[in-house]
Amino acid sequence: MKRILTVLFFVLSTFPLSAQDATWIYYPGDFEIWLGNETQNRRTERDGFFPPFWKMDSHYVAVEFSTKLVLPVAEEVEIYAEGKYNIKLDGKILPACNKITIPAGKHSLNIKVHNQAHVPAIYVKGQSFGSDESWKVTFEDKEWIDESGKASDTSSGTAYLQAGRWNFNSPDTPPSEFKLAVTPMTAAGTEKKGAGELIDFGKETFGYVKFHQLKGKGRLNIYYGESPEEALSTTHCETLDRIDIDNPSANDFTLEDSKAYRYIYVETDGDLSYSSVSMLYEYLPLDYRGQFRCNDELINRIWDISAYTMHLTSREFFIDGIKRDRWIWSGDAYQSYLMNYYLFFDSHSVTRTMLNLRGKDPVTSHVNTIMDYTFYWFIGVYDYLQYTGDREFVKQFYPRMQSLMDFCLSRRNSNGMMEGLAGDWVFIDWADFKMSKSGEVSFEQLLFCRSLETMALCADIMGDTEHEARYASLASDLKSKLFTSFWSANKNAFIHNRENGVMSEQVTPFTNMFAVLFDYLDAEKTKAVKDNVLLNTNALKITTPYMRFYELEALCKLGEYNHVLKEIRDYWGGMLNLGATSFWEKYNPDETGTEHLAMYGRPFGKSLCHAWGASPIYLLGKYYLGVKPEKEGYKEFSISPVLGDLKWMEGSVPTPKGDIKVYMDKKQIKVSATEGEGYLYFTSSGKPKINIGDIEQIAANRYRVMIDTGEEYIINGRF
Template sequence: MKKDQTVNLKYAVVIALLGFMLFSGTAKAQKASWIWYPGDYEVWLSNKMQNRRTERGTFLPPFWKLDSHYVLMNFHKDFELAEPEDAKLYVEGQHNISLDGTTIRGYPKTIHIPAGKHRISLKVYNQANVPAIFVQGRHLVSDTSWLVTCEDKEWIDASGKTSDVSATKYLMAGSWGFNDPVVLPSTYHLPVEPKKAVSIDEKPHHMFVDFGKETFGYIKLNGIKGKGKVSLYFGESPNEATDTARCELADKVDIDQRSGDYTFNGSRAFRYVSIYYDDNISINDVSMLYEYSPVKQRGSFRCSDEEVNKIWDVAAYTLHLNTREFFIDGIKRDRWVWSGDAYQSYLMNYYLFFDSPTVTHTLLALRGKDPVTSHINTIMDYTFYWFLGINDYYQYTGDKTFIQQNYPRMQSMMDFCLSRRDKDGFVQGQTGDWVFIDWADGLSKQGEVSFEQILLCRSLETMAECAKLAHDSTRAVKYAQIAAYLKAKIFSYYWNDQKHALVHSRIDGKPTDNVTRYANMFSIFFNYLDEAKKQDVKKYVLLNNDVPKITTPYMRFYELEALCAMGEQSYVLKQMKDYWGGMLKLGATSFWEEYNPAKSGADVYAMYGRPYGKSLCHAWGASPIYLLGKYYLGVKPTSPGYKEYIVEPNLGSLQWMQGSIPTPNGDIRVYASTKVIKVSADDGVGTLRFKSKTKPVCKQANIVSKDDNVYELQIQKGQNLVVDYNAM
């Protein structure tokens, strides 16, 4: 690079990546796509999506600060061509373009580029939408190797010379892979497909429509004619759809047409729709346009228990319904991007879709822009879940680039968190903070809650690892030291030997006697407890009915994970069948935001002081996908991106099970019965670990005996292993 082409990049890793950004005329170019400043499209689209929420015609925006995209963007690319070529240009916004420092007049749709080394630059302004470009040449194409900045920081001296060294910080462009130049990113929407109703009960000027299961989309009135009003009342239950005064979602429209079809503009969640229309209106039929995310289901699970199979299927459908432009909480009420809900969706996604883009899109949308003025979603624990989501993303995908590029946003977010610690180094709710933890009656959020300290500690450990990936060794040491110091203080201040557990909180510097499940169960799967403390927590907290029970699928997720991590798969399977099976027995076709077996009748739908306030399709209800994949089939990465992994089947009380776990480069397939284990994998090196009463046999690999009837063998790419054993 010449001196006047030098860019001052903050991180050495980005400089190293520049080597891949130059290509010759003989190099293989990526496919052209629309590109923009990384994270801006996610911020813009999430704003657009989250502000669609209405309740009975009333607009309900999110509770938290919404950021916006940068309105002026500089795109550039250094490249070399072996021969001349023409490149077509498409731009969202007002723009100018220069080649090798010379501005090209006007707004050319095609530019001619001679052979040789060049720099192309485009400045794009767009207040309404995200500044974006699409460049299509034979070799020069817009892709994520382009550099972008929101402030070029150039200056001009009295002679008119432009500075040759600047403080500009460039990032690699963002993209969602939109590769049609005439379809603008600002017009993006999810696909739809027609769906018929299962039944329509018609009465004079009224239709009660059942679509058979929970769904999401746009109601379509087919063959409607006449002039008058049509009113729609949506319900996830028959009770809700028929309670026209109190159902959560309702639409009204004035119709004036001779004949034809009418599709409502607003997408809605429902199973049932009650439709009322004026005397001089007639409707032939009712259908819908089902709106969905085009993610592909890659994971699978089947076992000897048909109820568990049904639970897995309904969980998969629940997660798919809540996988939209981003991972959202629930399709009926909020339709917002909540960090705590999304964190669980990421984990379930790794065992069902392994759709990395939806994970990164959601992480970027949640983070927003600097400066940081509040916790994510205003919730302290949700900020910590955001850090944990990044840690898990790297472990499952091995994507260093995402970590390195977004490390500055992680750093400023953590700086905000650390600035709000008290004199003892703990965090507690301050003015404007929402300490959520869980929906639980009587749960104290006062003082220094042990659960929040556990999440902060794990977040600091995440920061230490990400700092290493970003080659920030100084802060890597700093974060690791703070985490170690905090962990020691947590167990010094909160562990109660008489209670055999971490107590819930400290108030005015004194620990309370109250024991809850939250900090204790997280300490198990974070591996913060020694074996003796783990057994204490299992006996005196997780299996103790005197400790307040958890009634939301949200925290049941973590409670059951902790028990699975302790080898309690048989107990967890019974809990899963009682809890999720209980919802199925009440007619659930997707899993709920909250389920309390003690409730009955109309109370099962009530929440937030409203008779139908509860979401009957909530992402955090789909956790069996994760539990069955990670702790029954037993598959998880042991190095980033499944380069190494473990398969540790645990049948619990099942007679057999089989399934497929998606990874970045193929699938891992597992079958296990009480007599045989079969494993094959498309990539990586794995370890199969299992217990057997008798000496196992495998013709394809050597079995190594460990202590306590534990055996291991190595799984190589492309192998089909068959192990004869006797399950314990």
């Protein structure tokens, strides 16, 4: 038995490691927290600093990294660390150094780092192994030494996690020096206006303004605008910079902080001159793995501007708007996760964002202080598992999921429902109609129920049968109550809320459309919601792309493909008609002129580039190309392409390690999948034919084809 274990140990600890795999590693989640503090504390309002109003956590300032080694021959090992560190080989502290020789044989190597300002991190590179996610980390190794000098056994009392990492693969690129990429961009136009100059970069952008041949002494006043009106409003633009310059000879000058704008208005005080203004566009390098093209150029433009909006807001994290907050908001980010699965499939951006939002224990408030945003966090984990199959994430962070759920459970009322307590923000939506956020809001209970279902799933992954049963039972109880309490037989829809035991009369779209998305309704209630809420022109109207996301998704689920395409053309097309080069935080077609720019009681308060504006990417990929995972990580998928009123469409949907390509016109469907297996579903009014594989009829005019090779399946029929 011992021999077998030793052999196994050798296999586990040496084979998967090689010197070229070395990367900077840290306590998982800590880089995400540190980076979030750095970035979220960059917000300014006018020229004042505007920090977030929820708890900012901190990385663990002292972290121990460890690995077990079996070296066939002695090897030289280079060690880099961010912070003050020590190296312990086989339990003995070595003198401070950054190169050690480890003799052949079995060894334990421990490195402990202290760093208050930055995340403790190491990069270790031997000949046969390197630092990677196989290393164990802890913030309390609990290794004490008794009076005889014997070290305590830490094996059972210490909680170890696998190391966190990203892509810091060189000793010269430590995590603390992380920066987004930049590339130079020129201005599209320049115009004298009043005492200054209005520079137009041609489209919404983000980056560092650069002055060329800046000379003289004086003050440079830079007013940023997503619209020309905003840039020219020196008194009301949302962001600005005032910089004192003293350049006796002409020099190029790039601003220290990057900002979002399409326009800048520059005024100089004193004796300043410059030859021109350009910028360094700042972005997260990402592949556009998802694609969509069709016969309708308006839809194509909407997809392109959605993708650009999504890319602008996919930065250090998935943020909300690039001009104003630049904060990580769980409800906004939740939509970015979904869009990301149909565009970049960049899982690290999802986990970076989720880990920052979750932060550390103790939980002292809802995520971003918002009750619904806590629930979106859970549901985001559910989707993440479904799309990526990354169970390791759950294994590392299940305790943090539990403590967040414990926080929720501790705040239920005597009905087992959650109401907004002191300090809780019940957000739901920026709606133009009045709605109560008090008492038992049915929408919140619905999201809470889905969160409990997510916890049951995660408990199952952890083999935590006791909690799995508990979460599942809580979810099922709450689901029953949702119907008994809020479904109105009279209105044939869910009621908005109940306050002090009194049911309101209001029907809002939120609970109703999410119940469709979560498959909580039977056929009869589904139809009722469709007719009475979703397609009822007298129902309350959603004016944010945020909730339009779910509204249109629900309509897609209900088969209203033509209607949804029309809505996309009207709503997103409406923004394009108004000159949008990225999609907005809020759009009410009934407003006119500069009304479109105002929000929060400020003339330019609205964000004109907001992540939640990019949902067509998701809708077109999931409901028109029709691709989605059926089992975790696309091990099994389904492809159900639907043209709606389009003549043809083609596109690609990324999977963890591959792509699913779909082409469809009225006579032909072509699909190929380089990973996983699954079914293509389609409706054909004539009997379809296929080049390879078999077509199986599953209902009248309804067929399916098993897709289980990487080849292209071509089906001819009448679609």
